Ligand SMILES: C[S@@+](CC[C@H](N)C(=O)[O-])C[C@H]1O[C@@H](n2cnc3c(N)ncnc32)[C@H](O)[C@@H]1O
């Protein structure tokens with residue numbers, strides 16, 4: 001694992017700094033964490049199960065869908081916004097993606113920032129295996145966003161949070177006071193044409209409002225822009241986009257396949273997401 005990334009990591013037991021020791025990370029108090037063959041390290045405390053993240057099938061579907069370029073417009077907007085933050089904020093630090101999945105977005109962002117490294121945090125080992133390989137300047141770490149992140153205070157100039165769970169206090173703690181939090185959330189009409197025919201879970205219409213409310217004690221919204229486009233999805237693409245999302249936990253695959261078979265091919269499908277930029281609240 002990259003030394004440049006390790007300097008931002010702390011021990012989940014005692015909070016001490018870590019360093020590389022052969023194929024392991026070791027904190028200054030002697031706690032040891034093995035770096036997996038696939039290149040990520042788990043900083044989940046013993047006994048904490050990392051099985052509430054995306055499954056192997058969900059991660060495969062996400063990787064396939066993203067590789068087809070359907071969200072290229074979103075990633076371009078995000079990378080542009082991150083590059084602007086890094087250029088204008090006088091702050092040291094890495095880029096942290098909380099709930100990074102396959103590392104698709106983080107890889108695009110660090111690629112735009114040649115002097116920064118990226119830290120992909122997720123609880124799914126299937127996602128982390130991919131994130132660890134997504135870019136040469138990314139390190140991937142297993143942790144639970146609902147606990148204290150195993151990361152130093154003010155480590156990041158940019159924190160990313162894309163379709164992923166948010167713990168406002170920890171997002172704030174790991175962000176430099178000059179840095180920015182970039183959040184991507186689905187907005188009204190996202191994948192709307194698929195909802196009724198496939199009985200998908202609907203998106204909370206007040207999601208953007210709730211996002212700002214939830215982050216309010218820690219962050220102030222400084223910019224919000226909407227990305228809206230229409231994709232023409234093959235049945236294979238539709239299968240992947242359903243399998244990578246929250247409906248994957250609920251849908252019966254046979255019934256779903258039958259319903260997808262009745263859709264037009266290609267299927268015009270709206271992508272509607274909001275990119276929100278937050279600054280830390282306070283002076
Ligand atoms: C909808 S996916 C989004 C992944 C990625 N940001 C993307 O857009 O491609 C949500 C991600 O959050 C992760 N996740 C869910 N619960 C988590 C938790 N408690 N701690 C850390 N990661 C979690 C999942 O494993 C999954 O990779």
Ligand SMILES: [Zn+2]
Nearest residue numbers: 011014027031
């Ligand atoms: Zn320790």
